[in-house]
Amino acid sequence: MERWVFQILCLPGMAAALAVFFSLGTKRRASISPFVWWLCLILGIAAILLALINSTTPSFANRTTMIGKAYDHALREHGRNIYSSFRLVPDAGEPVNIETEIFLPGSRTSAIFDGRTLRVLYLQDSGRTLKNEAIDIEILSGKYAGFHESRDARPAGAWLGIPIGASLFAFGLFGLKYRKDDAVSAQDQMTDVGRLGT
Numbered sequence: 001m002e003r004w005v006f007q008i009l010c011l012p013g014m015a016a017a018l019a020v021f022f023s024l025g026t027k028r029r030a031s032i033s034p035f036v037w038w039l040c041l042i043l044g045i046a047a048i049l050l051a052l053i054n055s056t057t058p059s060f061a062n063r064t065t066m067i068g069k070a071y072d073h074a075l076r077e078h079g080r081n082i083y084s085s086f087r088l089v090p091d092a093g094e095p096v097n098i099e100t101e102i103f104l105p106g107s108r109t110s111a112i113f114d115g116r117t118l119r120v121l122y123l124q125d126s127g128r129t130l131k132n133e134a135i136d137i138e139i140l141s142g143k144y145a146g147f148h149e150s151r152d153a154r155p156a157g158a159w160l161g162i163p164i165g166a167s168l169f170a171f172g173l174f175g176l177k178y179r180k181d182d183a184v185s186a187q188d189q190m191t192d193v194g195r196l197g198t
Contacts, residue, residue, distance in 0.1 A: 001101075002129055003079060005057050006162065010048075013163035017170035029175065037175035044169025051161030056151040057136060058159050061125035066090055067140070068120075072115035073104075083130060088112065088120055098122055100134035102151060105144040105182060116142035123153060 021029070068090035076085055076099075084107055089095040107113055110129060122135035136150040137175040 001053060001055065001057050001159075002081070003018035006052070006084075009159060009162040009197060011163075013166035013168075016163075016171040017167040020176065021171055021174050026181075030035055034176070034179060037172045037179065039172070040168045040175065041172030044167070044172060045166060046084060047161045047165030051165060053156035054152055055161075056133065057128065057154050058155045059123050059125055059128065059153045061123040061128075061154060063123055063135070065092075065119065065157075066096060068118065070098075070116050070118050071114050073107060075107060078106065078129060082137045089117065090109075096132055098124070098132050098134050099130035100137065101130070102134060102137050102149045104137065104139070105147055116140075116144075121150075130136045146186050 066086045066088055070086045070088055073084065073086040076083055081101065083099055083101050084104055085097065085099045088098050100122075104113070117140040119136075119138040119140055120134045122132045122134045133153075136154045137148070139145055139147040178194065185189050
């Protein structure tokens with residue numbers, strides 16, 4: 001997933017977390033245990049990591065499944081991301097150049113990769129950073145036969161873990177950051193109320 005896409009997906013979650021955090025008020029925030037703040041922080045990181053591992057940029061593009069032999073494998077870089085590209089040649093039909101973020105075993109040695117039979121599900125979308133991005137790959141022949149890996153590209157899929165995780169992470173982070181200030185502020189408010197009562 002592209003870095004800018006990840007950042008855009010984080011924004012709604014962080015905004016929601018900040019809105020809830022500041023609407024709670026200092027007294028309520030001070031009563032929340034540090035354990036809860038840490039739990040939100042850790043769950044947020046876990047949700048983001050799981051979403052990143054299991055998803056790619058969501059798409060409405062047509063999905064096409066093709067079985068063929070792979071040739072001309074190469075590892076490429078786009079910014080900080082490393083991805084694989086190869087040519088998939090079916091028994092009948094035109095070859096297709098495939099790009100994917102799925103890490104294939106043995107892909108660092110291109111000669112081992114050539115001639116393997118693969119079943120590939122890819123997105124037919126030339127507007128994506130990765131052209132003909134494979135979201136599901138199964139190796140059917142060769143040394144790593146049986147290998148299967150996929151990424152979720154559904155419009156309502158695993159990527160939703162990113163804004164949810166960002167929300168939990170931001171909530172926990174701000175809770176820990178403002179915990180001492182909230183406790184002092186809540187104590188001052190109680191002192192003020194006590195003075196007014198006397």
